[in-house]
Amino acid sequence: MGYIVRMPKLGLEMKEGTLLEWTVAEGEEVAEGDQLAEIESEKSVAEVEAREGGVLRRVYLEVDQTVPPSTPIGILAAPDADISDLEAEAEADLAEEAPDVAGVEAEAAASAPEGGGAAESAAASAGGGGAAGGASADASAGADVKASPRAEKRAEELGVDLSTVEGTGPQGAITADDVETAAESAPASDASTEPADVKASPRAEKRAEELGVDLSTVEGTGPQGAITADDVEAAAEAQETAAAAAESAPAARDTGEIRRIVPDDAAAYRHERATAVADEAGATALFETTEAVRSAFEERVTMTDVLAVVASAALADHPIVNATYAEGTHQLHESRNLALAVDIEGEPTAGVIPDADELSITELVEARQDLGGDGGEAVPTFTLANAGETDAEGRLVNEPAVAALEVDPTGQRAVPGNDGVDLRPLVTASLTYDTRALDGADAEAFLESFFDHAERASELVLGSYRGRE
Amino acid sequence: MSDYTLETEAGRREALRRMLLIREFDTTAGERFNDGDIPGFVHLYIGEEAVGVGTCGALEPEDYVASTHRGHGHCISKGLDPELMMAELYGKADGYCNGKGGSMHIADVEAGMLGANGIVGAGPPLATGAALTIDYQDRDQVALAFGGDGSVAQGQVHEAVNLAATWDLPAIFVIENNQYGEATPVEKQHNVDNLSDTAGAYDIPGVTVDGMDVTAVYEAVSEARDRALAGDGPTLIEAETYRYRGHYEGDHEPYRDEAEIEQWRERDAIESFKERLIERGELTEAEFEEMQAEVEETIADAVAYAKDADLPDPEQAYDDMFGEPVPEIQQFASRPRADGGTEGGDPT
Numbered sequence: 001m002g003y004i005v006r007m008p009k010l011g012l013e014m015k016e017g018t019l020l021e022w023t024v025a026e027g028e029e030v031a032e033g034d035q036l037a038e039i040e041s042e043k044s045v046a047e048v049e050a051r052e053g054g055v056l057r058r059v060y061l062e063v064d065q066t067v068p069p070s071t072p073i074g075i076l077a078a079p080d081a082d083i084s085d086l087e088a089e090a091e092a093d094l095a096e097e098a099p100d101v102a103g104v105e106a107e108a109a110a111s112a113p114e115g116g117g118a119a120e121s122a123a124a125s126a127g128g129g130g131a132a133g134g135a136s137a138d139a140s141a142g143a144d145v146k147a148s149p150r151a152e153k154r155a156e157e158l159g160v161d162l163s164t165v166e167g168t169g170p171q172g173a174i175t176a177d178d179v180e181t182a183a184e185s186a187p188a189s190d191a192s193t194e195p196a197d198v199k200a201s202p203r204a205e206k207r208a209e210e211l212g213v214d215l216s217t218v219e220g221t222g223p224q225g226a227i228t229a230d231d232v233e234a235a236a237e238a239q240e241t242a243a244a245a246a247e248s249a250p251a252a253r254d255t256g257e258i259r260r261i262v263p264d265d266a267a268a269y270r271h272e273r274a275t276a277v278a279d280e281a282g283a284t285a286l287f288e289t290t291e292a293v294r295s296a297f298e299e300r301v302t303m304t305d306v307l308a309v310v311a312s313a314a315l316a317d318h319p320i321v322n323a324t325y326a327e328g329t330h331q332l333h334e335s336r337n338l339a340l341a342v343d344i345e346g347e348p349t350a351g352v353i354p355d356a357d358e359l360s361i362t363e364l365v366e367a368r369q370d371l372g373g374d375g376g377e378a379v380p381t382f383t384l385a386n387a388g389e390t391d392a393e394g395r396l397v398n399e400p401a402v403a404a405l406e407v408d409p410t411g412q413r414a415v416p417g418n419d420g421v422d423l424r425p426l427v428t429a430s431l432t433y434d435t436r437a438l439d440g441a442d443a444e445a446f447l448e449s450f451f452d453h454a455e456r457a458s459e460l461v462l463g464s465y466r467g468r469e
Numbered sequence: 470m471s472d473y474t475l476e477t478e479a480g481r482r483e484a485l486r487r488m489l490l491i492r493e494f495d496t497t498a499g500e501r502f503n504d505g506d507i508p509g510f511v512h513l514y515i516g517e518e519a520v521g522v523g524t525c526g527a528l529e530p531e532d533y534v535a536s537t538h539r540g541h542g543h544c545i546s547k548g549l550d551p552e553l554m555m556a557e558l559y560g561k562a563d564g565y566c567n568g569k570g571g572s573m574h575i576a577d578v579e580a581g582m583l584g585a586n587g588i589v590g591a592g593p594p595l596a597t598g599a600a601l602t603i604d605y606q607d608r609d610q611v612a613l614a615f616g617g618d619g620s621v622a623q624g625q626v627h628e629a630v631n632l633a634a635t636w637d638l639p640a641i642f643v644i645e646n647n648q649y650g651e652a653t654p655v656e657k658q659h660n661v662d663n664l665s666d667t668a669g670a671y672d673i674p675g676v677t678v679d680g681m682d683v684t685a686v687y688e689a690v691s692e693a694r695d696r697a698l699a700g701d702g703p704t705l706i707e708a709e710t711y712r713y714r715g716h717y718e719g720d721h722e723p724y725r726d727e728a729e730i731e732q733w734r735e736r737d738a739i740e741s742f743k744e745r746l747i748e749r750g751e752l753t754e755a756e757f758e759e760m761q762a763e764v765e766e767t768i769a770d771a772v773a774y775a776k777d778a779d780l781p782d783p784e785q786a787y788d789d790m791f792g793e794p795v796p797e798i799q800q801f802a803s804r805p806r807a808d809g810g811t812e813g814g815d816p817t
Contacts, residue, residue: 007506046721070504070506
């Protein structure tokens, strides 16, 4: 018999797996069901078991290498079985399925693969490399503690500091057994690591998790002093009151938080982004208005100020965008507290201009220039970023505000002109919105309104100038 | 009579063979999925073989069975062909649903298999409907639904059992309590000690049997079938069993430990039934090994067959969707394909 051991496919979504450990060495004998290797995929660890008894005859994958599921990683067969067919199949698969593995291996062997010989040379070096795999200390970062994820998990469970554990695994890596041994030999005194037994109903436990309440601080009023969901809610309220009181000192708000998220972030699931491009009239108006105001009245005006005026007008049309979302409530706000976002060394930072809609352009400029100062404690209801001044990746969110607008006026568009091609300004605007409060149609409507107002930017700015000075 | 019954020596050997066949089929299906051969998802029946085999041994070929997402064992118990099943898992045109159903939708109405089902608790309404047909046409058949422990808390299961009970339909509901609804232990899902206690709500008999004992399951279902045929309405049977594999292949199973699995393995349905047959002098160890080898060959052949079989034509995607041809679909189906035609292609 014998078979090709492959990187297992664990579930529907698995894209690739990393070999953490060969638990048997090449040439070692195993029984059916014995663990052959440990692999990691998307942060979880799984064992590769022997489907039959035999000897691990070939090893195609080294520790820390990552391959897609179903890639051959070894061959298990009886010690004397002829495995040439299995080898041929595995090597063909390796050459076909995982060119990058072949590439890496070939590089390691310092043999440039050429043409059709790539498969053989890659596979051969893979086999050879694998034999030495366990021992070829891969000069990995020295200070790093080498431990298998399972060991890390055990260490966390048992409260063991990994840096104090001696590893007995391959390359001195710490195994789960090492952690257990260390835990046993540790002074068994630390009673505090044992969580106090808190009696609480499952619903209470759930509420506590939702509200971020530490159950050990809650007094129970249920049967036998058990904590009920009501107790948790009361405790959460008390916590909030206390927190609000503590907040009079200017500390970081834990609700108001500006940051950038990328689609992989856990938070991204509730933030979507809609993008629109200004038509030429809108784009031109934004630039011309900025220039006109600068030369005529106020040299300190930048496009950011003009964008703030335009955004404010669009918010007046779409009050649901000028809002916050917290504790299940989409709260609309009368005052437009505009957070202006700038990226400082790649980190988004925002200052809030309270009641931005009531300011003249001059006041707006002053407020903007003053943002670095005391800042104020106003909760932002909307966030604006002039992306021309940043080059950060990711969606801008500023919770609890439900939407953040990034306008990028730096683009150029080529249009046929008299002498060939003319370059015209291209302005794009992206609204990142909290899907619990807004949907795509809301976002698109807002963007459309934003560009409509952009076309009459000069009126808006002049209005704000004349009307109030 | 059924194609096997636990009343005869030959029938008991056949029951053992089917349990082995299920285990080999699902072991292989798991390995093939693991190696990336099988698209989609597989939920394996390994450990629960006695429930499917004991149940179907008590049924007649014309009886109906509605299955679950963990349905390979039900299909084999009901006499479906492992080759066509494996071809379905591989998504091949020769499969039971022309490769369009996969692991979770194997159906063969001719053979009385109303279908596996990806929806938790979707089997009982099908069985109640089939039982209504039987009742209406006054036929001597029963309709049986499998469901998991999780399905007992589903609204549609309540509706199905209630209706079947109220109308005294010839239905049987077999709850395979494998101790976990996905990752949730049964005691955290239900407020009753035994899931069969819920039968009281419908004033029908409810029994809990050892689902690791093929004979116990067979006897309970036989009795339920007699009752159904006599016009006395449905029975709810809870079979206490255990799946050795995760909820799905690739499940990391943080909700249980190796020791618990080992404990259930000690009561393995195949092993204990084999021992019993040997004790009764109905089987020898050598015969068992021969049986095992035959089963392995059958499944190896099924895999070879499935691997070699053709994929369905892309046009077949439109087949079997509507009873009557729908002009809009026909029109859509006859349009040039994206992989061959120019329609909707690159604007450059």
